[in-house]
Amino acid sequence: MTKETGRALVIGATGGIGSEVARALLAGGWQVRALHRDPERARASNPDIDWQAGDAMDEATVVRSAADVSVIVHAVNPPGYRNWAGLVLPMLDSTIAAATATGARILLPGTVYNYGPDAGDAIDEDAPQNPVTRKGAIRVEMERRLRHASSRGAKALVVRAGDFYGPRTGNSWLPQGMVPMKGPLKRVFNPARPGVGHGWAYLPDLAETMVRLIEREGDLAAFDSFHFEGSWVDDNAVFAQAIREAAGRPEAPIYRFPWPLVHAAAPFNETAREMRELIYIWQRPLRLVDAELRAFLGDVPATPLDQALRTTLQGLGRARLDPDGRAVS
Structure with a gap:
């Protein structure tokens, strides 16, 4: 077992x-390059990254930027769920072209959208991928293209995880669906049916896991995939309760998510349509089993839920912490 570091290109940094x-790559000694349409503005988010001007839709730019890297992190998504069909696959094709030209490994953060009801409630890496949504079908096609590319000189690693949360979370269910109001926490919305479990992935843990995997390049297959179970809760109401405790607002009310409003808005709003399409992940448990990941790494990063939520809510501006790290109202 050999730990490897080098240069990485991050698309969607x-x-x-x-x-x-x-951040995890930089902490591990990697040199990190990233593409952004406005590199000067992006540099403020992390000055340690080598920011270069570019667009994930421009294949030539991606290929040129990946000339001397061993890993391409493909973490770019259309904002607000918009125009997935028109943007997601062309952006991935740019990354595949770059990896094929250089022999680099593509790291793709995967999701549960690949799986339909026939996959069961507890899903390992060999479960059938028969999605019931457009977004799921696109995800399956992304992995199919990566698998094909791995037979033509590129390499690929897919790490599938549940819904993201963390202090710098972008478009995700926690800030946009469960605690959408700006400022200190006043209320929490629970999108899940009563008693239905849900999988959450704390981003700093997930990122560290991904870096540990790519540092084991010599032990990975040309196309490899792992599941990251993360913060699984048997009932998402437990997660909602943990949010208000972490925010120092244990008395804050928990409401059912207003799905009827989403259904009503869906014919007129693309984001609402995409949210409605994902309702199935809140209606039944869909747990990613990470036995293969644990067997491969031995130790998987796992920040305690209360600590992870405190850090998340503070980063999102939904909670304040005292000097000892305790939430204050």
Whole structure:
């Protein structure tokens, strides 16, 4: 077993998972380059990154920027769920072209959207991928293209995880759905049916896990995939309760998420349509089993839920902490 470091290109380095992976890479001694349409503005988010002007839709720019890297982190997504069909696959094709030209490994943060009801409640890496949504079908196609690219000189690693949360979370269910109001926490919304479990992925833990995996390059297959179980709760109401405790507001009310409003807005609003399409992940448990990951790494980063939520809520401006790290109202 050999730990490897080198140069990495991060596409989507200002987003939730992209920024966390970039930080984890830098902490591990990697040199990190990133593409952004406005590199001067992006540099303020992390001055230790080598920011270069570029667009993930421009294949030539991505290929040129990846010339001397061994890893390409493909963490870019359309904001607000918009125009997935028109943007997601062309952006991935740019990354695949770069990896094929250089022999680099693509690291793709995966999701649970690949899986339909036939996959069961507890899903390992060999579960059938028969999605029931457009977004899920796109995710399956992304992995199919990566698998094909791995037979043509590129390499790929997919790490699938549940819903993201963390102090620098971008578009995710926690800040946008469960605690959407700006400022100190006043209320929490629970999107899940009563008694339904849900999988959450604390971004700093997930990013560290991804870096540990790519540092084991010599032990990975040309196309490899792992599941990251993260912060699984048997009932998402437990997660909602933990949010208000972490915010120092144990008395804050917990309401059911207003799904009827989402259904009503869906015909007129693309973000609402995409949210409605994902309702199934809140109606039944969909747990990622990470036995293969644990067997491969031995130790998987796991920040305690209360600590992870305190850090998340403070970063999102939903809670304040005293000098000892305790939440204050």
